[in-house]
Amino acid sequence: MRDVLLRLEGLLFLADPGTRVESVQDDGEVIRVGVRCRTAGARCPGCGSWSGRLHGSYLRFPTDLPVVAGRRVVLRLRVRRFTCEDVSCVRRTFVEQVAGLTRRYSQRTERMRSAPAEVGLALAGRAGARLADVFGARVGRNTVLRLVDALPEPQPQVPRVVGVDEYAMRKGRVYGTVLHWGDDPEGRGALFSGDIFMVVMDRRWVSFMYSIPNFIPERPRTIRRALALVEPFTFERIYGAFWGRVVTADGAAGVRRSAERYLRFALEDDS
Numbered sequence: 001m002r003d004v005l006l007r008l009e010g011l012l013f014l015a016d017p018g019t020r021v022e023s024v025q026d027d028g029e030v031i032r033v034g035v036r037c038r039t040a041g042a043r044c045p046g047c048g049s050w051s052g053r054l055h056g057s058y059l060r061f062p063t064d065l066p067v068v069a070g071r072r073v074v075l076r077l078r079v080r081r082f083t084c085e086d087v088s089c090v091r092r093t094f095v096e097q098v099a100g101l102t103r104r105y106s107q108r109t110e111r112m113r114s115a116p117a118e119v120g121l122a123l124a125g126r127a128g129a130r131l132a133d134v135f136g137a138r139v140g141r142n143t144v145l146r147l148v149d150a151l152p153e154p155q156p157q158v159p160r161v162v163g164v165d166e167y168a169m170r171k172g173r174v175y176g177t178v179l180h181w182g183d184d185p186e187g188r189g190a191l192f193s194g195d196i197f198m199v200v201m202d203r204r205w206v207s208f209m210y211s212i213p214n215f216i217p218e219r220p221r222t223i224r225r226a227l228a229l230v231e232p233f234t235f236e237r238i239y240g241a242f243w244g245r246v247v248t249a250d251g252a253a254g255v256r257r258s259a260e261r262y263l264r265f266a267l268e269d270d271s
């Protein structure tokens with residue numbers, strides 16, 4: 001029996017070595033698992049100090065996902081209340097929270113929250129509720145939406161390399177800058193090319209102008225050099241200088257294809 005308990009512990013609480021499975025009771029439809037914390041104390045959420053002074057304990061029954069096909073697993077979680085030992089703390093007592101299993105004021109375990117929320121993100125309320133029901137997390141569509149709503153905001157990614165799209169003069173030469181975003185959340189890469197690679201009306205293509213206001217095309221050698229410079233970078237999207245001029249897919253290949261087309265028609269310069 002001890003072996004079974006240890007295995008259950010591993011299956012249920014991999015994320016938290018601080019919990020211990022005390023008992024398993026199988027009554028056919030429902031599997032009841034008794035769980036408690038191993039730690040000698042807990043940290044007060046009010047002041048952060050550690051306390052081992054037990055004030056009392058009670059049982060909680062957070063709903064958990066089924067581990068056996070179609071059978072509900074009910075956790076019987078013994079939660080302890082401790083007395084805060086810091087006399088200046090506003091809390092006299094506090095309840096321990098089991099990482100990954102509970103949070104304050106929630107009837108659901110973290111997994112029971114996150115699974116319908118993930119489904120909800122993909123399918124939205126009604127469809128999300130129906131699918132969640134299939135794998136045994138019985139929730140209503142409003143609950144799915146509420147769980148999605150409660151998900152933490154994704155942290156915006158900070159670009160690692162920043163350039164400025166602006167031409168400038170250096171040692172008498174004009175040059176421009178593009179910005180490459182390599183670690184965008186979708187991992188597809190993006191190029192903010194401004195007017196260096198001009199996204200044209202047909203948004204699969206770009207073009208190359210020395211001067212846009214004067215309609216003076218770019219020199220072939222400059223284009224070849226620009227191609228070599230962006231060659232190491234992967235990017236799907238290209239954001240051009242003007243509103244709505246965005247290549248949404250296959251950007252790097254689009255730039256190459258566009259340059260080949262351009263160079264086929266352009267006259268070679270002599271120097």
Ligand SMILES: [Zn+2]
Binds near residue numbers: 086090091
């Ligand atoms: Zn405290």
